[in-house]
Amino acid sequence: MAGFTGDQCQTDIDECASQPCENNGTCSDDVNMFKCQCPQNFTGMMCESDIGPCDSSPCKHESVCVRQGTTQNYTCNCVPGYTGSLCETDINKCADQPCSPLFECVDRKNGFSCKLVVWKLIVIGLAVLMLLGGCTVLLCFLKKKRHKTKNDVHPEHEE
Numbered sequence: 001m002a003g004f005t006g007d008q009c010q011t012d013i014d015e016c017a018s019q020p021c022e023n024n025g026t027c028s029d030d031v032n033m034f035k036c037q038c039p040q041n042f043t044g045m046m047c048e049s050d051i052g053p054c055d056s057s058p059c060k061h062e063s064v065c066v067r068q069g070t071t072q073n074y075t076c077n078c079v080p081g082y083t084g085s086l087c088e089t090d091i092n093k094c095a096d097q098p099c100s101p102l103f104e105c106v107d108r109k110n111g112f113s114c115k116l117v118v119w120k121l122i123v124i125g126l127a128v129l130m131l132l133g134g135c136t137v138l139l140c141f142l143k144k145k146r147h148k149t150k151n152d153v154h155p156e157h158e159e
Contacts, residue, residue, distance in 0.1 A: 002032045023047045041072055063087035081110050 005011050016027035021036035025047030028035045038047035052072075054065035059076035063086075067074050078087035094105035099114035102121060106113045 021047050023050075058086055060084075060086050060088045061090075 005013050012029070012031065014029050015032070015034035016029045019027065020034060021027045021038075023039060023042045025036040025038045025042065028037065036045065036047050038044070041051045043049045043051055052067055053074040054067055057065065058074070059065045059078075061079060061082045063079050063082060064077040065074050066077060076085065076087045078084070081091055081093070083089050083091050090107075092107055093112040094107045097105060098112060099105045102117060102124070103114035104117050106115050
């Protein structure tokens with residue numbers, strides 16, 4: 001029967017005798033076969049394949065994992081807009097307030113955009129009209145209310 005030797009096939013052949021496991025794997029003999037127990041970071045029937053640190057895709061947001069030599073160390077080269085050891089942190093492109101005061105900054109994936117804030121524009125427009133002596137709706141309403149009737153009694157005219 002396969003896996004045995006001797007005149008009466010009484011001796012189990014030690015398939016681990018040739019030390020088939022690579023990279024310090026531990027060999028277990030079985031009938032007509034062997035099994036390798038691989039050390040950390042190795043895989044395969046004979047522990048022949050290195051599990052690289054980048055195989056698990058540790059870098060986030062489509063950033064590139066770069067192995068450092070033959071070690072299990074790596075670095076992540078972040079795509080624009082991200083930072084951190086795994087490129088896990090979105091950089092707030094609006095932190096430096098790049099938009100003018102009339103605009104609101106909107107943080108985008110690879111940059112920012114400035115969105116007009118309409119109410120700020122209206123307030124500035126009203127302020128300009130008031131400075132120029134123009135009659136805004138509110139100002140005209142207040143003026144009309146003060147001079148509403150001719151029959152108003154003023155204390156200085158009382159007898």
